[in-house]
Amino acid sequence: MEFEAFAERVDGIEAESGDIETIERVAALFETADAELPVVARFVQGRVFPAWSSRTLDIGPSLCYTAIARAAGPNVSADDIEARLADRGEIGAVAASYEFGDQQGLAAFGGGSISGLTVDDVDTDLRALAAADGSGSQDRKVDILFGLFRQCSRLEARYLARLVLGEMRIGVGEGTVRDAICEAFDQLPEAVARALQVTNDYGEVAAVAREEGQAGLDGLELDIGRPVQSMLAQAGTAAEALDSWEEAAAEVKFDGARVQIHVEAGEDGGLGEVSIYSRNMDDVTAALPDIVDVVRQSVTEPCILDGEVVAVDDAGDPLPFQHVLRRFRRKHDVDRMVEEVTLRLHAFDCLRAGSEGLLERPLVDRHRRLEALVTDDEAVADLLLSDDPDELAAFEAEALEAGHEGIMLKNPQSTYSPGDRGQNWLKRKPDVETVDLVVTGGEWGEGRRASFLGTFLLSVREPETNGYRTIGKVATGITDEKLAELTELLEPHITAESGQTVDIQPSVVFEVGYEEIQPSPTYSSGYALRFPRFVAVRPDKSPADCETVDRIERLAESQ
Numbered sequence: 001m002e003f004e005a006f007a008e009r010v011d012g013i014e015a016e017s018g019d020i021e022t023i024e025r026v027a028a029l030f031e032t033a034d035a036e037l038p039v040v041a042r043f044v045q046g047r048v049f050p051a052w053s054s055r056t057l058d059i060g061p062s063l064c065y066t067a068i069a070r071a072a073g074p075n076v077s078a079d080d081i082e083a084r085l086a087d088r089g090e091i092g093a094v095a096a097s098y099e100f101g102d103q104q105g106l107a108a109f110g111g112g113s114i115s116g117l118t119v120d121d122v123d124t125d126l127r128a129l130a131a132a133d134g135s136g137s138q139d140r141k142v143d144i145l146f147g148l149f150r151q152c153s154r155l156e157a158r159y160l161a162r163l164v165l166g167e168m169r170i171g172v173g174e175g176t177v178r179d180a181i182c183e184a185f186d187q188l189p190e191a192v193a194r195a196l197q198v199t200n201d202y203g204e205v206a207a208v209a210r211e212e213g214q215a216g217l218d219g220l221e222l223d224i225g226r227p228v229q230s231m232l233a234q235a236g237t238a239a240e241a242l243d244s245w246e247e248a249a250a251e252v253k254f255d256g257a258r259v260q261i262h263v264e265a266g267e268d269g270g271l272g273e274v275s276i277y278s279r280n281m282d283d284v285t286a287a288l289p290d291i292v293d294v295v296r297q298s299v300t301e302p303c304i305l306d307g308e309v310v311a312v313d314d315a316g317d318p319l320p321f322q323h324v325l326r327r328f329r330r331k332h333d334v335d336r337m338v339e340e341v342t343l344r345l346h347a348f349d350c351l352r353a354g355s356e357g358l359l360e361r362p363l364v365d366r367h368r369r370l371e372a373l374v375t376d377d378e379a380v381a382d383l384l385l386s387d388d389p390d391e392l393a394a395f396e397a398e399a400l401e402a403g404h405e406g407i408m409l410k411n412p413q414s415t416y417s418p419g420d421r422g423q424n425w426l427k428r429k430p431d432v433e434t435v436d437l438v439v440t441g442g443e444w445g446e447g448r449r450a451s452f453l454g455t456f457l458l459s460v461r462e463p464e465t466n467g468y469r470t471i472g473k474v475a476t477g478i479t480d481e482k483l484a485e486l487t488e489l490l491e492p493h494i495t496a497e498s499g500q501t502v503d504i505q506p507s508v509v510f511e512v513g514y515e516e517i518q519p520s521p522t523y524s525s526g527y528a529l530r531f532p533r534f535v536a537v538r539p540d541k542s543p544a545d546c547e548t549v550d551r552i553e554r555l556a557e558s559q
């Protein structure tokens, strides 16, 4: 498929406002794709790599602007691109406003692409761009991107720029792609949904749906080395749990970082490689050699485990979450930090044991398998089954007394549904409620604080449009030291400035405490936080994990 044909269809999808019509258009796009169907299914979501992959293009906005400027001609600079961006608001419109290298002078022949660039060509080049590392890699990335842009028509450039910066925003979320796969290849929604959960790869599922139908989809399983999304929890209480289920499975809620541990089979019948993934499915193995050792020493079979790693003090008591973060994504000085911050593993679920996928098994069975598979009792979270509110209250008091964050209450009969924040896992924390919001703007401070970003504009996600809507600002209660740290973190993501106000590309997530959620005409989500309070940066979360407009609406209703 030519990239021009892809861009034309995507343009039609973007212009479509109806949900059903959008699904039909995406399905039609899939039907016209040939061998490049998996790539098309990823590109239409603004992805180059499957959702499970930790790989990224690793190219920031400024390098992308440089490549666009170079392709646009000798009189255009990266600053010109930024100026147009401030004016037009999004990079696709800016890229489409230039006539690029190979196309120049050809507009007279009716415009459109003459380069014959295909979807596969773009995929191959973007993979080469992602693979460039080491010295000179930045130049190499710009060269590759420049090479692509110079072949682009205006329409192709619009969507290439958005794809590269992860800002496709054509109103196609994961649900749309899922429904389009069902429609294009006449498959049952449940079969496609399950296949997506276990593979986390929309491209693969689209191809299997087309080529092998339902039998193929049903045959897809969890693979060791291919992380799946973590199952998540809603806020809830023991009373709610016992209202809904005959008994509750209670565990400590550990204040650490989520880990999904994949243990491969070795060649000699023993264990092979151990990989550890974060909640966002990033590979964090290299930062956690001590946890890899614990797993090697205590796991008896190839498996996929779910759990939490927690920092502990010399007495073995849990330390707050911030301590884990000193270890979690570290690339340098790993050995020194292993000495400085001791981590403990608390595995609480088992998604695959040996060759058997366990997602559809009840929690109590999975926990039994977990206990059988991990010989070190300390590495497995205790699970209390109880239908007695007093016993659950005592369990909670004990967990808090021991320095933990709270407890989790789980439906003992529930299956493991990746990515789901449903009613089967409830988290119970005594502290104030917090929400995870993405920073989309800010304001420079005044006087002594003029070189710091002092106020932060916060947004929630709108999955339907893949966009963000504002919900409020946080400013108070942050020390100079913290402001310097936050400025350093956010400054590279600034996309536009006007006076004291800056726009920030959604990338950093803040956990924010609040007293109440109120309807508000001031912010585009329609809500505002009353007394918002900055709690912490959440480097373990990505913008995709922040709250949605719908969830804010539900929180507002349930206050």
Ligand code: AMP
Binding pocket: 230, 232, 233, 251, 252, 253, 254, 255, 256, 257, 258, 279, 308, 348, 381, 408, 427
């Ligand atoms: P939150 O980050 O507040 O949405 O709470 C959910 C998180 O609690 C999960 O993503 C886990 O990282 C963490 N957690 C801690 N202990 C447990 C547990 N026993 N079961 C499940 N999740 C847990």
